[in-house]
Amino acid sequence: MIALLLRDLRLAVRAGGGFGLGLAFFLIVTVMVPFSVGPESELLARIAPGVLWLGALLSCLLSLDRLLALDWEDGSLDLLATAPLPLEAVVSIKALAHWITTGLPLVLAAPVLGILLNLPLEGFRWVVISLFLGTPALSVIGTFGAALTVGLKRGGLLLSLLVMPLYVPTLIFGAEVARRGAMGMGVETPVLMLAGISAAVIALMPFASAAVLRINLR
């Protein structure tokens, strides 16, 4: 399992691996927002948590179609399916690798980009915490979407449409944590909901992903 994780990380950072694609997209979205909504710092401070969350979500979405499609194209998915690793482990590891290469950099970049959006000082902590809790769910749900659409040519469109509704709860509670944190309100309930969603998704989704992958590999 560690071998698979290391391979995926290595592939991501080598040439053409797509590491940084999500990060660059996140950067572009958040840098462009102040230009598009105008230079009112009060307005920016109010929408900053939401913009950061939306940017992180879209960046995650952007890199999903490579998650399993590359392994499908070169045949290694077939070979992995016949290897001693259970497919549940394969998809979990793939989701973990996706989170490390996409989600984690977003979490780390969010406070820096928060400055550009005039994020209130109290908000930084909660933006980072909410993204840290929420992005794993985005990766795991995304892996499910990738497993559903693997083998389809240009499956990216279908993948986005399938995954979008599944992302909504995470987005709602994640952005709510960040918004309440930035306004200095109590965040307990949305934090617990967000963490609960992530925990449930991480525990259950790999089985669904492996099941649809098995059907898709036939």
Place this chain on the structure above:
Amino acid sequence: MTLNVSDLRIARGGLPVLEGISFVLKPGAALILRGPNGIGKTTLLRCIAGLQPALSGQITGGEEQIAYAAHSDGLKPALTVTENLRFWADVFGTRSIKHALEAFDLTTLRDRPAGALSAGQKRRLGLSRMLVTGRAIWVMDEPTVSLDQSSVALFAAAVRAHLGAGGSALIATHIDLGLEAEILDVGPYKAAPLAFDDFDGGFL
């Protein structure tokens, strides 16, 4: 491990392609599959490798014993020959990759990225993966595609060594590998076309 296949009926895309396939593959033996294009050789091999279920019939003795080599080699162009092979060795829990590199004459290419290899060299790397799996039953789909004559000889030698060590091999190929192997022509087992009574079947 003896692979036992009895009265197998298989389908591709919901349509039965072969039926009544039975054979026994004992340790030390090889079986060559023959048959015209599209008859269902690949489907049969994928069934035996466990990638898709059969419509009916039984496959026994192959659990966790089969190493499968498909049309594509599953190589990552950005990784070197050693890294590619090391990955599969780790996945299958075996240690040495040296013997595999040597058996397919890849030692001089070991630090080359797989993307910079020629088609035949890629194929040799893909086949050397079989040696690091440490599994007893090799199931191979057209393994000699894009190999030159000397590489085919390397491959035949590797298969012979594997058989000599008590392994077995099921190979779909049209080339004479010079092995003392039984030949199974799947042509006569072509399935009768199905009447469309099972409409939902294609979705399951």
